[in-house]
Amino acid sequence: MTGCSGSSTATVRPNKWQEIRLVSYPVGEPHDGNFALVEVEAPDLEVGEYLVSNEWISLDPAQRLRMNPNSAGYLPPFRLGEVPASWAVGRVVSSRNPSVAVGACVLHNSGWSECAVLNGCESRPPRLIDRHPALRSVDFLGPLGWPGLTAYAGLFDVGRAQPGETVFVSAAAGAVGGMVVQLAKARGLRVVASVGTREKADLVGREYGADAVVCYRDGDIRELLPRVAGNGIDIYFDNVGGDHLEAALASMRPYGRIVLCGSIASYNDSEAGRAPANLFLATAKGLILHGFLARMYEHRWDEFSDHMRTLVERGQMKAPMTVVEGLEAIPQGFRKLFSGGNVGKMVVRIGQ
């Protein structure tokens, strides 16, 4: 049992804490010099504010997009000197907000810091987390949090997955991809997956239950995919973009749906991302490419949450975590996201 989900423990209000700030915009792969570890004094709380001591912080590929100063159309770029926002889960250690008790567990978006001062007026509102004994607090950064909603809404709302259909999932050992595979299998779809290593292929095939797994480093995904696509793909859940999207377009069945969830292949590129050269096939086959962000389906949170909790409690939703120890290891861990160095969700453990 980890963190918030246990019984209340004595809380300590820190006088100072550490945070990571973005001090220069990376070009290509981020390096340590783009970030600074800074110690800050705890401020006095205003009325309505509360202080959260973080237990787990999420590292997400999409944060890289906000480290481009000209990031257009997505969330605005991080400012230099700013703490990069990311989801985190922690415990309230001090509160001047009558609706938030000391000891409460909170999922919030305040980023790479040991602590956060919140007031409930954040643009991405914090969520109080139910303490259910079978759940770990870190799961609220994975299957029970935004990655889980991404997988659920992407597969069922955007992809309109139906039993008997074939879904192709890229980055299938990643946080979202792994859940998509398991949700699809539980719903009765045939699952074809791609991963970057043999070890990940084992995980996705044996543990998650994918029907066929290709390792894209064994060759060109555009040649590998047709060998396992059978009669073709009804749904492609795209976590990658680039060659994978091109391969999927070629193997899609008529009237198929492509769920545009992410394109990690291009996040580190200062040039715009590589686009599929065969997009015209969408016209010929009557395909739908549908982009989305999980926040667009936040209204589905309760249904998603019930569904996923049941799977997690029954042990039917495996959600391995790659754990980075401490704030100071964040830059290195963050880099690993882009070289396939994580299995499942990458999270940072803080002060435990």
Add this chain to the structure above:
Amino acid sequence: MTGCSGSSTATVRPNKWQEIRLVSYPVGEPHDGNFALVEVEAPDLEVGEYLVSNEWISLDPAQRLRMNPNSAGYLPPFRLGEVPASWAVGRVVSSRNPSVAVGACVLHNSGWSECAVLNGCESRPPRLIDRHPALRSVDFLGPLGWPGLTAYAGLFDVGRAQPGETVFVSAAAGAVGGMVVQLAKARGLRVVASVGTREKADLVGREYGADAVVCYRDGDIRELLPRVAGNGIDIYFDNVGGDHLEAALASMRPYGRIVLCGSIASYNDSEAGRAPANLFLATAKGLILHGFLARMYEHRWDEFSDHMRTLVERGQMKAPMTVVEGLEAIPQGFRKLFSGGNVGKMVVRIGQ
């Protein structure tokens, strides 16, 4: 009054006729040597067959795709020696089919030939055309035929256009684009259009009623579009692909729809078509890119036909034609499709 729609005239059953065959696959822009004009003897009709003497033949950009020997995913490539299929309208001059009378007017897909022997079992079934005095037979290659259904289904079924929304239409002086502009205006949308020449801009603005028109040859469409896109585009009706699609992605409002109808910008490329480098914006904005072919909406023919006939009969649907005279002028006319040499539908007049 032209052709079939007039009263029945004496019919002559020809003994021989001319047709155009594809004799080599073009690389890049087609040239005269890719085609041969051949005279053929009229065969004796079998039971069930009937002979149509063509009055009008359609020239369509998408035919170019079938002149690539490796055309994947779309219709199969034309074989060498084959008459390139295209829609044509003509009169029955001889019939051994009890359901098709001599004198009937037929819309069929038998291509670049003065005559066609049909039997009703074609993969794209012929349609008998109602003789309505206000309609010209050539209109069944335009607003009352497949280009009309393309515009109608693309805008309303695929694009789900609603009054008050803003639609951006590329190739807006072309056969499909021009009808999209007029259908959208009649439904109460704001229309932003792009064309290739000042003359076409006049046509689209003054005659079709577009609210704003840019001439993409005046600069980079990615810079021109934002100046007229106002608060952003809800629907992009894409007849072009390439830079236009990239420009549209940048100017789309959240949850917008992109109707992937054609990508004429790439049809002559032996390399795969240029793809939008900013496709990731579809994820950030929750966009839908939806490809389609008109045949996927053939079940909408009757509703479309009623709607469009009313507009045509009232003079509310202008459908100018660019007329090529005679079979022998087809190669030259076909080339002009790709250099912006047509206004509205390009058609070939046969033996009138």
